[in-house]
Amino acid sequence: MPETNATPLVELIGIEMRFGEDSTEKLKVLENINLTIQENDVMALLGPSGCGKSTIMRILSGLIKPSSGIVKFRGKPLQGEVNPGVAMVFQNFALFPWLTVRENILLGLENSSYSLEEREQHFQKSIEMVGLDGYNDALPKELSGGMKQRVGIARALIMEPQILCMDEPFSALDVLTGETLRNEIGRIATDPGSGFKSLVIVTHNISEAVYLARNIVVLAAHPGRVEKIVSNPLPYPRDPASPAFQQLVSQIHAILTNSVLHDEPSIAEPEIVSSETIDDAAFAPLPNVTMGEVMGLVQMLGTESESIFALATRLKKDFSTFLSVIKAAELIDLVETPGQSVRLTKAGLAFRNADIKQRKKLMGDLLLDLKIFKHFADRLDQSETHELTEEEVLQDLAQLFPNERPKILFRHLVGWARYAELFSFDTRRAILKRFEKEYLGKPPASRLKGAEA
Amino acid sequence: MDLNPAQRRQTSEGTSRSLSADIMVLVALIAILCGSLEVGREWHQPFHRTVEINLSPWALPYYTLLSFSRGVVAYGFSLIFTLLYARWAAYDRRAERILIPILDVLQSVPFPAFLAPLELLLVNIIPGSIFGLELTCILVIFTGQVWNMTFSFYYSLKNLPQDFAFVGKLARFNWWQKFTQVELPFATSGLVYNSMVSMAGGWFFLTVNESFQIGDQDFRLPGIGSYMAVAQSKGDVWAQIYAVAAMILMIVAVDQLVWRPLLVWSNKFKIEDTEAQYQDRSALLRWLSRSKFAAAIQNFFKNWMRRPPIPKAPISLPVPRPVSKIKIPWDYLLMPLAAIGVGIGVYHLFLLIMGVTLGEWLMIFEHLLLTLARVLTAIFLSTLWTVPVGVWIGSNPRWARFLMPITQIAASFPSPMIFPNLVFLIYFLHGNLQWGSILLMMLGAQWYILFNVIAGASAIPQDLIACTKLTHLVGWQRWRTLFLPGIFPALVTGWITAAGGAWNASIVSEYTMGANNQTLKATGLGATIEQSLTDNNLPMLGASVMVMAFFVVLFNRMVWKRMAVVARERYQLLT
Known part of the structure; x- marks a missing residue:
């Protein structure tokens, strides 16, 4: 990060954020976030889903108040008001459907001290910058996604903000449109006449971050925290095909892989490891992944190691999502991940070669090796009715995993267990029970005997 | 709470049909009613029967039960009517063109205006028995319930996704299977919501319904409405409090x-897979779903509904039905018959109205304008307070979740029940009914605006709020750019419902009992209707009812x- 003596534009100091899922349990989504945004910075907030990157952006813009910590704008702490230097571009555009393109854009100057002529000049300048001439009187619903986002960008630019915040601005667009728009943002970001000083962009796309940012903040999830800040000295305009660019991309891949799969914090955190915490650690939370994705991965792999990054690129999968899939497969012990690569374990190979019935059986055994499934299997066996209500399961989950959302965990627990025919969940009664085959009418006698034996 | 009643409440859409068709339907309707009224008069017999109402609070549960069962019976009729009528309209292209305009008109006609003629008619047809009274009462509740249910089911059928219908066809469903497996599930969500609104609407005229007087004749039925009326006329404050409490209890319990x-339960039939932000919750349902007994009952019904049809023949290729050579030309037979019926009705109506002098006509129109002014003022004043309050509640999800059910219960409470008490208050504060009746109208109407505004405001995306x-x-600036346009579609829905309520209420709020059993009236069309009823002035009654319905x-x-079209086209969120 280039050191300057001037006051930074924005500082986040010791930010923590908790959201109340219920009034009793508060989920920590951000932990000790410290960030400094200088003038002329382009900062990307990069990380897997659930790392709170959008929340950080909303905190720095003053839209939501952090549970603790200070946000300073030019050295002055914000006190409940919106950050005066911020304009924002939203993922889903946030255009007012009843206002024309022109009215939507001019909204940015609604409260400025400019005269009508000055407003007009600013308006012309900003629509030229995003290439929107000729659309003045169109309503948002007549525009394509790319055009809508151009309106969103023009509305932010016209305010001449100190900091332009962009919250996943291209992820609601198709790939080609996103690419075009990203290049234009790159051009605008390096254009001294564009009117804003610094750009903060939230993204989950690594090459997007490397293409645009001078500083890449890599975040880790559960709870959201800064994993590493990578500075990117490549000169603009950047060429994604260049070796230097590629090298930076793979460096960030490595950071993410380590953070997601190997749980090796890049900054050593002093922590006393007691026997209790080890026991708790064995209760690994389920990654936010469906069984179908894990199956797909197993189908792709052999016993030979393959580079995770290469696989993700081949599958056109978002890297951090792909990492979660690998993490899930590793948790179940289907794959192992030496270094930056992945390969099937013995169990994984057996699983890949099995037929559907055997697969379910194998998966049932593998899942029961996981503490979380074992826990609920025991709980079910102990319960008088051999049933657990949804509330009971959620309560247990909340206790076991204070940093996770119990409802999401529950969904995956049920999803995995259903696949493995381990538990079944009756949605109408909201009850979890052991899986039993049900038949229409009476079960055939032979099968009944078989089940008893 | 699912906070989207604005989108779920069914009203007819589009204005493609001609106004003249509506007017023809309306004329025919009024003509038939007036015609039968004339017929009823022929059979006129004095009706002398007074039901004693016991004001002891211990009698109240029984009365509440009676009133409740009238609502339930009426609801049963509404449901049957809905299923038959909507299905007919949805599947018979030719019938649809007539049935839907009829429904639309029926929905906007202030039916309580017909209450009096209807009562006279039925009591006279079935003389000396309480049955006629009961039937009228149920009929009036029915007219307050049925229309939006029918519209809801009709639109559900019309919007039934093709794929679902195809699945039914490929599985060779018979009509019963198609009805229970495809149509009903798809329509359930809308139907249940509209049933809820309907049931509430049905209570509105309870007091008037159950204690009805024409001239010196006393048509009274035992029920919570008549209990309240008697308590009010005797000035028994405790009994009045009991009655209101019982009514609220009934509404909350239902x-x-x-x-x-x-x-x-109906949420499981929702087609979209996304989870709503506010999940409807019901502790009772959870509890029921976990009880063995309830499960047994449920299974019984499930099996009964899905019982395999008795196979008439082994499944084979469908044999084309022999086309009957002789087609009965129903159109040509029925149309003239209908025309003759309407003709007779119109003739009777004409005869009846002939008795109204030009001066009286002018008076009717003057009163119409006065009542219109009251209705619009009531809506204006309601909007004035409900919009800021509703937007505030709607943008605070915690409050919304807590207050939405309360506003819905407030909207369900039949406000005419406490009109006499309010009138007393108005006069105590040196007001008069000319202005006071606006307040009475608001009492019923404002809640519809409030809960639609809450729903509209809570649907405004967070990103737009962040943007402002x-x-x-x-x-x-924020109100002009965001909140007002954002809630506009919901607001219009609220206005339409509220205006309907206010017109209906005009009949009871411009002419009401005050303290000491004296009648108080304001100048207006509602009062004219009631007055001509008391005076047994049938020509005047016919003319004013007709004018109100037309208008x-x-x-x-x-x-x-x-306005609804503009709202939908320009101000709909989530394009």
Whole structure:
């Protein structure tokens, strides 16, 4: 990060954020976030889903108040008001459907001290910058996604903000449109006449971050925290095909892989490891992944190691999502991940070669090796009715995993267990029970005997 | 709570049909009613029967039960009517063109205006028995319930996704299977919601319904409405409090024990897979679903509904039905018959109205304008307070979740029950009914606006709110850019419902009992209807009912429907 003596534009100091899922349990989504945004910075907030990157952006813009910590704008702490230097571009555009393109854009100057002529000049300048001439009187619903986002960008630019915040601005667009728009943002970001000083962009796309940012903040999830800040000295305009660019991309891949799969914090955190915490650690939370994705991965792999990054690129999968899939497969012990690569374990190979019935059986055994499934299997066996209500399961989950959302965990627990025919969940009664085959009418006698034996 | 009643409440859409068709339907309707009224008069017999109402609070549960069962019976009729009528309209292209305009007109006609003629008619047809009275009462509740249910089911059938219908066809469903497996599930969500609204609407005229007087004749039925009326006329304050409490208790109980569980249950039929931000919750449903007994009952019904049809023949290729050579030309037979019926009705109506002098006509129109002014003022004043309050509640999800059910219960409470008490208050404060009746109208109407505004405001996306903050819009700028346009579609829905309620209420709020059993009236069309009823002035009654019905339909057409179209086209969120 280039050191300057001037006051930074924005500082986040010791930010923590908790959201109340219920009034009793508060989920920590951000932990000790410290960030400094200088003038002329382009900062990307990069990380897997659930790392709170959008929340950080909303905190720095003053839209939501952090549970603790200070946000300073030019050295002055914000006190409940919106950050005066911020304009924002939203993922889903946030255009007012009843206002024309022109009215939507001019909204940015609604409260400025400019005269009508000055407003007009600013308006012309900003629509030229995003290439929107000729659309003045169109309503948002007549525009394509790319055009809508151009309106969103023009509305932010016209305010001449100190900091332009962009919250996943291209992820609601198709790939080609996103690419075009990203290049234009790159051009605008390096254009001294564009009117804003610094750009903060939230993204989950690594090459997007490397293409645009001078500083890449890599975040880790559960709870959201800064994993590493990578500075990117490549000169603009950047060429994604260049070796230097590629090298930076793979460096960030490595950071993410380590953070997601190997749980090796890049900054050593002093922590006393007691026997209790080890026991708790064995209760690994389920990654936010469906069984179908894990199956797909197993189908792709052999016993030979393959580079995770290469696989993700081949599958056109978002890297951090792909990492979660690998993490899930590793948790179940289907794959192992030496270094930056992945390969099937013995169990994984057996699983890949099995037929559907055997697969379910194998998966049932593998899942029961996981503490979380074992826990609920025991709980079910102990319960008088051999049933657990949804509330009971959620309560247990909340206790076991204070940093996770119990409802999401529950969904995956049920999803995995259903696949493995381990538990079944009756949605109408909201009850979890052991899986039993049900038949229409009476079960055939032979099968009944078989089940008893 | 699912906070989207604005989108779920069914009203007819579009204005493609001609106004003249509506007017023809309306004329025919009034003509038939007036015609039968004339017939009824022929059979006129004095009706002398007074039901003693016991004011002891211990009698109240029984009366409440009686009133409740009238609502239930009426609801049963509404449901049957809905299923038959909507299905007919949805599947018979030719019939649809007539049935839907009829429904639309019926929905906007202020039916309570017909209450008096109807009562006279039925009591006279079935003389000396309480049956006629009961039937009228149920019929009036029915007219307050049925229309939006029918519309809801009709639109569900019309919007039934093709794929679902195809699945039914490929599985060779017979009509019963198609009905229970495809149509009903798809329509359930809308039907349940509209049933809830309907049931509430049905109570509105309870007091008037159950204690009805024409001239010196006393048509009274035992029930919570008549209990209240007697308590008011005797000035028994405690009995009045008991009655109001019993009514609220009934509404809350029905809401919690019937509608809420049904609403939650019906969510499983929702086609979209996304989870709503506010999940409807029902403790009762959870509890029921875990009880063995309930499960057994449920299974019984499930098996009964899905029992395999008795196979008539082994499944084979469908044999083409022999086309009957002789086609009965129903159109040509029925149309003239209908025309003759309408003709006779119109003739009778004409004869009846002939008795109204030009001066009286002028008076009717003058009173119409006065009542219109009251209705619009009531809506204006309601909007004035409900919009800021509703937007505030709607943008605070915690409050919304807590207050939405309360506003819905407030909307369900039949406000005419406490009109006499309010009138007393108005006069105590040196007001008069000319202005006071506006307040009485508001009492019923404002809640519809409030809960629609809450629903509209809570549907405004967070990003748009964030955007107004970051562009530093303040005060009025925010209202003008965001909140007012954002809630506009919901507001229009609220206005339409509220206006309907206010017109209906005009009949009871412009002419009401005050303290000491003296009659108080304001100048207006509602009062004219009631007055001519008391005076047994049938020509005047016919003329004013007709004028009101015409005008309300016209106003719906010319003002509300157009506004709804604008709202839908320009201000719909989530494009």
